[in-house]
Amino acid sequence: MSAFKSVEYRYCPQCGAKTCQKIIDNQTVKVCAAKCGFGFFNNPTPVVAVIVETPEGVVLASHVDWPQGVLSVITGYVDPHELPEKTALRETKEELGLNAYDPEFVGHYMYHAKNQLIIVYAVKAEGQVCLNHELDAYKIIALDKLKAWPGPTGEGVADWLRKKRRL
Numbered sequence: 001m002s003a004f005k006s007v008e009y010r011y012c013p014q015c016g017a018k019t020c021q022k023i024i025d026n027q028t029v030k031v032c033a034a035k036c037g038f039g040f041f042n043n044p045t046p047v048v049a050v051i052v053e054t055p056e057g058v059v060l061a062s063h064v065d066w067p068q069g070v071l072s073v074i075t076g077y078v079d080p081h082e083l084p085e086k087t088a089l090r091e092t093k094e095e096l097g098l099n100a101y102d103p104e105f106v107g108h109y110m111y112h113a114k115n116q117l118i119i120v121y122a123v124k125a126e127g128q129v130c131l132n133h134e135l136d137a138y139k140i141i142a143l144d145k146l147k148a149w150p151g152p153t154g155e156g157v158a159d160w161l162r163k164k165r166r167l
């Protein structure tokens, strides 16, 4: 199933007319049949994932909506007009209460199920972990114990670990 089907837009959100499908640059686009100018291109949503490295190891945290025991790197949406490295530093402060610095780009990964472009950064961080309302557990995993997991954020962790172990 393509991610396109997840958003319907049967009616134009700008003028209320019906929409129709059009092929533009080999992409199926939903456009307003009344030609008011609306077009839905289903572009991926950028999401920043942050590998937070403290002197003790990498901080993994559990979202309140996740099953108990499931931990991952923190993620967050890019604010309007924000560069992703800023998002990485801001989210580390907001979600973990840690002061982050030295953001390092790791790679881009596609989360197909949600049509999200996952932009992975690694940051160094210091301070006392203080979780915000989105998170309810965390663990600090020593670098030699850290293992990647399937999925886009895990691929980022795997690439980062490979690069780090080569140094």
Ligand SMILES: [Zn+2]
Pocket (backbone or CB within 6 Å): 012, 013, 014, 015, 016, 017, 032, 033, 034, 035, 036, 037, 038
């Ligand atoms: Zn319209």
